[in-house]
Amino acid sequence: MLQVRSFRARSKLQTIFAHLRAWLCARSLASLFAHRTERRTRHQAPDMVTEWRNRGANDDTLSREVAMYTDLSVLEIGGSVNVTDVGICAIAHKLPKLLAIGLTGCFKVTDRSILSIASSCGELEKIDLTDCMRVTSDSIRVLATNCVNLTEVNLCATRTTDAAVVVLAHSLKKLSTVCLDYCPDVGDTGVSALGQNCPHLEYVDFGETQVSDMGVSEIAKGCPKLQTLQVAGTNVSDLGIKALVEGCRHLSHLNLNHTDVTDAGLVYISIKCPELCILQVAECFDVTDSGVKALAAGCPKMSRVDLSDTDVSDVGIRYLTSMCTFLISLNLTNCDDVSEELKKEHEKF
Numbered sequence: 001m002l003q004v005r006s007f008r009a010r011s012k013l014q015t016i017f018a019h020l021r022a023w024l025c026a027r028s029l030a031s032l033f034a035h036r037t038e039r040r041t042r043h044q045a046p047d048m049v050t051e052w053r054n055r056g057a058n059d060d061t062l063s064r065e066v067a068m069y070t071d072l073s074v075l076e077i078g079g080s081v082n083v084t085d086v087g088i089c090a091i092a093h094k095l096p097k098l099l100a101i102g103l104t105g106c107f108k109v110t111d112r113s114i115l116s117i118a119s120s121c122g123e124l125e126k127i128d129l130t131d132c133m134r135v136t137s138d139s140i141r142v143l144a145t146n147c148v149n150l151t152e153v154n155l156c157a158t159r160t161t162d163a164a165v166v167v168l169a170h171s172l173k174k175l176s177t178v179c180l181d182y183c184p185d186v187g188d189t190g191v192s193a194l195g196q197n198c199p200h201l202e203y204v205d206f207g208e209t210q211v212s213d214m215g216v217s218e219i220a221k222g223c224p225k226l227q228t229l230q231v232a233g234t235n236v237s238d239l240g241i242k243a244l245v246e247g248c249r250h251l252s253h254l255n256l257n258h259t260d261v262t263d264a265g266l267v268y269i270s271i272k273c274p275e276l277c278i279l280q281v282a283e284c285f286d287v288t289d290s291g292v293k294a295l296a297a298g299c300p301k302m303s304r305v306d307l308s309d310t311d312v313s314d315v316g317i318r319y320l321t322s323m324c325t326f327l328i329s330l331n332l333t334n335c336d337d338v339s340e341e342l343k344k345e346h347e348k349f
């Protein structure tokens with residue numbers, strides 16, 4: 001158990017550093033993106049501009065430039081670390097035709113901005129609030145109630161709770177994509193509500209939440225169109241995987257990193273998921289050659305596989321690579337029973 005915790009802690013640190021790198025990159029490129037955006041739009045009539053993208057935006061550029069484009073359908077300002085509620089609230093009421101908004105990494109944005117968007121942009125179909133860590137369930141509930149046409153909602157690393165997810169599930173009947181990665185207050189209650197009310201779901205990310213086999217089983221019962229499931233860092237086990245593959249026959253991507261999945265889970269996948277393309281089982285310590293061989297026989301279309309920190313050996317890897325001829329990515333980091341020779345042979349992946 002100590003080994004599991006140390007790996008999961010390392011994984012979380014890697015994610016934190018990734019967010020930090022993205023933030024630094026956004027700051028260094030801010031002026032460049034601002035210049036390019038201005039150059040593209042300065043000679044266009046306001047009613048001709050329907051998309052505005054700028055990773056280096058701030059409150060001034062929003063109120064000075066975006067406010068002119070009342071026909072905008074897409075606003076993408078992810079990485080704009082200097083955008084605050086002042087800028088968002090200044091323009092939201094001027095964008096009634098907005099269909100998609102991306103605020104990834106806009107760390108200063110709070111519930112005030114989301115409430116303004118919810119009250120003014122009723123036609124919204126897509127919203128990305130990844131890493132908006134000041135956004136809470138209070139505004140997410142209002143957003144779901146007011147913007148019922150939403151099909152894609154990304155709330156990764158926000159302060160979303162089960163209560164908000166339940167409102168999402170009951171309000172957004174067209175929902176096809178929902179991301180709740182790193183929302184520690186989301187668990188089986190919210191995920192079960194999604195399974196019971198959102199039959200069009202195709203992509204879900206519940207990584208680093210409190211979801212268990214119970215929640216995954218409800219998704220399996222109610223979401224037959226599901227293609228991607230990400231539950232890294234959760235307590236999902238073989239029981240949840242068995243239920244999942246029975247109900248969701250179109251799965252192409254499974255992220256099961258550092259879960260309780262074993263060879264038995266891989267066998268279930270191999271029998272029911274012939275179209276699987278991507279599988280991640282890093283830090284699933286009870287995955288061995290037996291499971292990998294079953295998987296390779298049943299899922300020959302796999303192109304990307306992560307087996308890092310598992311108990312596989314040369315035997316399983318050679319069988320995998322001989323059966324899966326489409327393989328372009330194979331991660332064998334910390335697989336102590338895989339020879340260095342074989343690892344080097346597959347470094348090209």
